[in-house]
Amino acid sequence: MEVDQLRYFLRVAERGNFTRASEELMISQPALSRSIQKLEDELGQPVFERKTRSLALTDAGVLLQSRAQQILTLIEDTKAEISDDGHTGQIRVGAIPTIAPYFLPDFLRQFSAEFPEATLIVQEETTDKLLHSCTQGEIDLAILALPVPARYLEVEELFQEELLLVMPPEHPLVEKTQIRLADIKPFPFVLLDEAHCLSDNIVSFCRQRSYHPVAVEHTSQLAMVQELVSLSHGISMVPQMARERDETNRRIYRSLSGTKPIRKIAVMWNPYRFQSQLLETFKDRLRVYTQKRKKQQK
Structure with a gap:
């Protein structure tokens, strides 16, 4: 049996399809x-039940899936532990799309400058996929927004950031010195798809205040939300970090008066995987970076 x-x-078990797995x-x-056939011949029984359009694991396949994950994890952790010198190695970082392009670039530049021999690999995915990847050891850590249903994963809050109201320059609310949640109720929203937290x-912030925003359009990218707002398709709320990257004058940002909508940003990792010196240093630098960020925003 080969690695x-x-x-x-x-990969075939995860995709349930030979074509996608081979690609x-x-x-x-x-x-x-x-x-796979060679593997089944060695085991003396099938690991997949072949169906017309999909595959299903047999009882032997279910057992092999659990054991194979343990074996590969042990191999990878052993390699990492043997070569762990605190300066070289690979760190696989996951982040959700509303964080990755706004928060990571500057931090990764700083870390790479300090540890030039380290290899950083970034994976941008939704929360559900990052949870799976972190659990399976496909990534070393993930940066995402709370809450997350993280069974058997370690989660540490890094900071909170405000969600700002964004409008086109000609919007009637722009002239108001204070904008309350009640003021935005008549206006339609542009939101990200439901896959994005x-x-x-x-929606949760609004519902807690007996208001459900009506979304006229959904998109898969935060940048497109901002563009649709500038085209007067609706209003929206975007994270402070996205506003900091927006240098155009085609959108106006305002902080809501009263209780402000926020999101909590956290780092997540699998404590059952080997934590290299380099990975521990990465987490420490991440904590320092977020503390400096919080001081700068005050």
Whole structure:
């Protein structure tokens, strides 16, 4: 039984499809099928139940999936521990799309300057996918917004940031010196798709105050939300970090009066995986960076 066979098996099990798995593994589908067949021959029974359009794990496949994940985790952690010198190595960082392009670049530049021999790999995904990747050891840590249903994962809050109301320059609310939540009720919203937790933050804040925002448009990127607002398709709320990156004069940002909408940013990792010296240093630098950020915003 070879390590690559286990990796191939796990990818097919995760995707439930040989075609998608072969594309991601960058090997031909016949080669992938032969590898799985060889594995099944060695085990003496099938690990997949072949259906017309999908695959399902057999009882043997379910057991092998659990064992294969443990074996590959042990191999990867052993390699990392042996080569752990605190300066070299790879750190796989995950972040949700409403954080990655606004928060990470400056921090990663600083870390790379201090540790030039380290390799940083960034994965931008939704919260659900980051939870899965972190649990499976596909990434070393993730930066995302609370709350998260993180079973068996360590979660540490880094900072809070305000969600700011964003409007086109000609919007009637622009002239108001103070904008209350009641003032925005008549106006339609542009929101991110439901897969993004930022929309949950916004809707939850409004619902707690007996108001449900009406979304006229949904999009998958925060930058597109901002563009649609500038085109007068609606208003929205965006994180402070996105506002800091917005240098255009085609949008106006305002802080709501009274209780302000916020989101909590946290770092998450799997405490059952080996934590290299470099990874621990990365987390320490991240804490220092966020503390400086908070002081600068006061």
